[in-house]
Amino acid sequence: MADDFNQNPQAEDYSLDEQPQDSSPSFLAQDQINQIQDNNTNLDNSADFLTDTNQNKDQVNPDQLLNTPSFATMDQGQNLTDDLNTSENISQPADQFNQTNNTDALTGYNFPNNDQTQNENLALNSQESANIDQQVEEITTPSFATLNNDNQENQDNSQNLGSNETPPPFDNNNDYVNPENTQNFSNTPSAPPPPDFSNSDTAMPNEAEAAATTYNIKSDNGLLKKILFIVLILILVGGIAFLAIQFFCKKATNPSSSGTRETKNKTNQTATKVELNYWGLWEPNQVLQDVLTAYETQNGVKINYTQESYRDYRERLQSSIDKGTGPDIFRYHSTWIPMLKSxxxxxxxxxxxxxxxxxxxxxxxxxxxxxxxxPLMYDSLALFYNPEMMEKAGQPVPQTWKEFKEAAQNLTVTQGKDIQIAGAAIGTTANVDHFSDILGLLLLQNNADPANPDKCFNVDTNESCPGQDALIFYTNFATVDKVWNSEMPNSIYAFANEKVAMIFAPSWRAFDIKDINPNLTFKTAPVPQITTTKQIAWSNYWVEGVSAKSKNQEEAWKFLTYLSSDEVLIKLYTSASNLRLFGEPYPSITLAKTIESEDVIGAFVRQAEYAQSWYMSSKTHDNGLNDQIIKYYEDAVNGMIDGEKVDKVMPTLTSGVKQVLTKYGISSSSSN
Structure with missing residues (x-):
């Protein structure tokens, strides 16, 4: 959808470059075909193409525009009818997270008191034992070449993202655990006190000498105290030296166990350090719980998943990231990149x-x-149809828009001017749930430029306005063909209650239909094409992204790599299928092939290889790029339903669309 992404968020510019378009057959009303055949007239065909941004947009190769039937004359001059009420309420808690820091434990030495003994000579025997543990902390196309005129291809471009990295409100602290040292000095005697001779004489070995000599020990008290102090100092120094020798010897003789402890500490610190906050939208916690738990166990990373409300979701997401309280990982729509570039x-x-x-x-x-x-999922627009109603009317599943128009007319049942059963829900806005997706598809298929829908081309005397032709073709289902009108119920409700034979919708609408009417049998098919040789479908899906301000971006992408693996995608699909009709369609090429043949979900993945998107995706609830552009197209369609000519509504439409694109940094070079 986009080519370039400006890394400077202040000067980013999305380019919607135009490229040459191929001519292709167009939609023709059956009555005009018959008239042309009856009059045996030669039909001059024309087509136009859009040139590349680097080429002159007004330069057209006439050879590509010949021999193509025209769809424009079929719908021009028809009366427009019915007024529509249009509104779409679109609207979407933030999760904060905590972090736990470890504290250090310190163990000091304990020197116990020693037993004292007295003998003729001072003796000192010491025994020391110590255990030392130290832990070291580490851590394209054909177009919808129309039934009115030939076409102009839309090409979407984006810009380069700029990122502002700001650490989240938590930091990582290392835990320091000093070795626990235990010392036992219970068997180490301290220096004995001096003997007391104050009241007695001490007998000498020689009795004769002892009788003649008497020592007065009191005069030597000062000397003994000095000796005692020196001995205590020596004991202390010796103990410290012994402990140091024990420590280094133990470390040298057992390096592997020390390394093991260090590795374990590093792993444990990593496990408590990384915490990822993840905002989801559509899947409840029970769908993801098993795969999240498995990842946490294997990687020591905490994942905090929150299913957010879609109301004001984009605004709340951006606000929380700006405040530093936003998620590390979040779901967003694939068309939101211009709004989320920074x-x-x-x-x-x-x-x-x-x-x-x-x-x-x-x-x-x-x-x-x-x-x-x-992407963890994929979705697009497909044709839902009632097989029983189609069979009763003898209508095959349409593959082209010409076949679709004929089938819609044949399936419509009226009573007077009232529609009892509609052939198809198309042509209005208020009661067609995904009208913007349908109209966007027609514009792309018709080679129109959704960014400049009023652009026309002249080749000789023939004028081609593919954007106008697409709007005329859409509104004619209500104003001319009268297969649908504004009086009909909401399209999803009408289909579930068998009031309309065909509708266009994304895959998740199957859940709504089954909720309304569990007994209804329905199938899906790829969207009709103008020509089966060159095809364009419409994509509308969500992806997972990583916040530019997350401190753990690398770990977040590692988690998304795991989450988007085929093995995990199968688990998510199976888990979701236990809660509803089916899980989110696979985004993986390999896995998508496994569901291509299924009655409901198969059509969505079968057309993924030629699907395109633009800023007209319905139900994104972005209150921004998509919703604002859709509103301008809605007003244009309603004006035509009310009787305004297409050339009267186009200037306002084109001006409004360009204004929105400029607001979000997307520019479109165009000329009328």
Whole structure:
């Protein structure tokens, strides 16, 4: 969807470059075909193409525009009917996290008192024992070449992300654990006190000499005290020296155990250090719990998952990141990159192998060689149909828009001017749940530029306005063909209650339909094409991204690599299937092939290889880029339903779309 991503958030600019478009057959109303055949007239065909941004946009190759049927004349001059009420309420707690710091434990030495003994000579015997433990802390296309006119291809471009790294509100502290040393001096005698001779005489070995000589010990008390002090100092110094010798000898003789302790300490510190906060949207905690627990156990990383509300989600996400309280990992829509350019951190280590994923996802989140999101799911727009109603009317599943229009007309049941059963839910805005996706698809298929829908081309005397033709084709289902109108119920509700035979919707609408009518049988098919030789489908899906302000970006991408692996995707799909009809469609090429044949989900992944996206994705609740552009298209369609000519609504539409694009740093070079 985008090519370049400006790394300077202050000067980022998304380019919607135009490229040459191929001509392709267009939608033709059956009545005009018959008239042309009856009059045996020659139909001059025309087509136009859009040139590359580096080429002259007004330069057209006439050879590419010949021999193409025209869809424009079929719908021009028709009366427009019915007024629609349009509104879409779109709207989406933040998770904070805590961190625990370890404290140090210090153990000092204990010198016990010693037993005293008295003998003729002073003797000192000491025995010391100590245990020392020390722990060291480490841690493209054809277009929807129309039934009105030929086409102009849309091409979406993005910009380069800029990232602002700011550490989250937690830091990592090392724990210092000093060795616990135990010393036992219980058997080490201290120096004995001097003998007391104050009241008695001490007999000498020679009785004769002893009788003649008497020592007065009191005169030597000062000398004995000095000797005692020196002995105590020697004991203390000797004890310290002994402990030091024991420590270094033990470390030298047992280095492996010391290394083992250090490794364990490093692992334990890593386990308590890294904590990732993860904001999800659509999946409840019970779907992810098993895979999160497995990762935590294997890697020592704490994952705090929170299922957020979709209401004001984008605004709350950006606000929390700005405040430093945002998540490390979060889900966002693939079209939000222009709005989140300074909030997304790339996979700088290239841990995720994006070649594993569907083409539609790679072209949106890989910008200038950097990956800014990884898909855990994929979704698009498909045709839901009631097989029983189709069989009764003898209608095959339509593959082209011409076949779709015929089927819708044949399936419509009216009573007077009232529609009893509608052939297809298309043509209005308020009661067609995903009208913007349908209209965006028509614009892309018709080679129109959604950023400049009023652009027209002249080739000789023939004028082609692919954007106008797409809007006319869409509204004619309500104003001319009358297969649907604003009086019908909401399209999803009408389909579930068998009031309409065909609708367009993403895969998750199957859950709503089954909730309304559990007994209804329905199937899906890829969206119709203008020509089956060159196809374009519409993608509308979500991805997981990493905050540019997360302190643990590398660890976050490592976790997303695990979460997006085929093994884990299967577990997530199975877990979700235990709660509902099926899990989120696989984004992996290999796994997508395993569900291609399924009645409901198969059509969505079968068309993923030629799907494109633009800023008209419904139900993103972004209150921004998508919703604001959709509002301008909604007003244009409603104006035409009310009777305004297409050339009257286009200037306001084009001006409004360009204003929104400029607001979010997306520029479109165009000329009328």
């Amino acid at each position: 909030y997304l951190g790339p996979d700088s280590k290239k841990q995720v192998d994006m070649s594993r994923f569907l083409q539609a996802t790679k072209q949106d989140v890989v910008l200038s060689g950097q990956t800014y999101g990884v």
